[in-house]
Amino acid sequence: MKWCSLLTDHFKQFWKRQTFLFLVLVIGVTISFFAFNSLFGTINYTTTNIAQNMYRTYSLDFDGQYHSSDQQKILDLIDQDDEVETVVFMTIDQEKPLIVGFHATSTTNLTNWYSRSEGRFFTEEELNSSKKIAVVTDDLYVPIDIRWREHPFHLDGIDYSVIGLSSDFTIPHLFTDRELQDEYYPNHNNYMNVENEDDQTNTVWSNEPGTAVIIPYKTYLEQGYSPNLVRIEYKADCYNRLPEFQKQLQDLFPQATVIPPGQLDERYYDSVKETVMQAVFVIALALVNILSLFTFWLWTNRDTFRTYRICGARQGQLFRVLAIQWGIIVLLCFGLSRLLQFALQPLAEYLNISLTLTIPQILLILIGGYLLTLLLMSRTLWQICFSKKSLVFRGWNG
Numbered sequence: 001m002k003w004c005s006l007l008t009d010h011f012k013q014f015w016k017r018q019t020f021l022f023l024v025l026v027i028g029v030t031i032s033f034f035a036f037n038s039l040f041g042t043i044n045y046t047t048t049n050i051a052q053n054m055y056r057t058y059s060l061d062f063d064g065q066y067h068s069s070d071q072q073k074i075l076d077l078i079d080q081d082d083e084v085e086t087v088v089f090m091t092i093d094q095e096k097p098l099i100v101g102f103h104a105t106s107t108t109n110l111t112n113w114y115s116r117s118e119g120r121f122f123t124e125e126e127l128n129s130s131k132k133i134a135v136v137t138d139d140l141y142v143p144i145d146i147r148w149r150e151h152p153f154h155l156d157g158i159d160y161s162v163i164g165l166s167s168d169f170t171i172p173h174l175f176t177d178r179e180l181q182d183e184y185y186p187n188h189n190n191y192m193n194v195e196n197e198d199d200q201t202n203t204v205w206s207n208e209p210g211t212a213v214i215i216p217y218k219t220y221l222e223q224g225y226s227p228n229l230v231r232i233e234y235k236a237d238c239y240n241r242l243p244e245f246q247k248q249l250q251d252l253f254p255q256a257t258v259i260p261p262g263q264l265d266e267r268y269y270d271s272v273k274e275t276v277m278q279a280v281f282v283i284a285l286a287l288v289n290i291l292s293l294f295t296f297w298l299w300t301n302r303d304t305f306r307t308y309r310i311c312g313a314r315q316g317q318l319f320r321v322l323a324i325q326w327g328i329i330v331l332l333c334f335g336l337s338r339l340l341q342f343a344l345q346p347l348a349e350y351l352n353i354s355l356t357l358t359i360p361q362i363l364l365i366l367i368g369g370y371l372l373t374l375l376l377m378s379r380t381l382w383q384i385c386f387s388k389k390s391l392v393f394r395g396w397n398g
Contacts, residue, residue, distance in 0.1 A: 058245065089102075132159065
């Protein structure tokens, strides 16, 4: 009995005679893989994006000594230094909103700098323009007001078109280091609830502290804002050159205090711990689900494989049939889980959840899930494929 024929015949029988079981098996394993995939994105966002942003970001404290020459030096860094990824100008006043001029070389991953509530962030074209557009705090608007785009934001005599709303975690994102925030903008860890919608002019305005107003950096400079703090983030592949960049900044801005990247503070450790615990729990549930379905599949097919043994199928042939069939099912379910992810991508973007996986992560999930299920079910496989006791079947004892 050739194992290839054995494989195809059994797979056809499994599909025709046990269609419901096959569909349940595929759906269950697909959901489990979808959980694995989503967790990789969530853990990557929590432990990598925020942390790497902290580890690569220097802060320049000008302490009221910011001059036009300093502005030109920063603009030169933006235009000429390929290692610079993000520059954040911050005008800090304890009695006013936090005004932020934002520059980034790419808009593909800026969620480590702000937390989106509704709408969108700037495009690359908008970030390099002097348009009067802004991303502002969502609590300035009535929660049920879906027409927030119709309300300009009034700040220092200028009406800004609002393209997006940020949540209450944006200010901690902008500072990233708790000690940095406590020093420069204390007591504003949460946004204050304000009711200041002007029904006559249809304009939202606020001079309340605890509000973050993010605008393109060219708009920020054009309006004549002077930063108290400038944050410069370098690219990830330049991590080993950070000491060199620190010396460069000290030479360029001798009157400023160069604050090196801080360490993860307690709130981020707590966030990482919580995410990891949730991940462990979901992974355990997903693994139990896969193993349960695999066990049930083996158990429902035990008589068929015993019959193959009686008819002359060798042990190695049965093992290859089992391994290949389970591999096909795993591959099918993994592909379906990825299609499900792509279908849910718009919802994930709205909820600010990362579902993007790297190729090594995809291979790890695919190969690791397959090998792990085979390893953990090795005893069952041995009993079905190799144990002589499996020949005792419906009164037949050989």
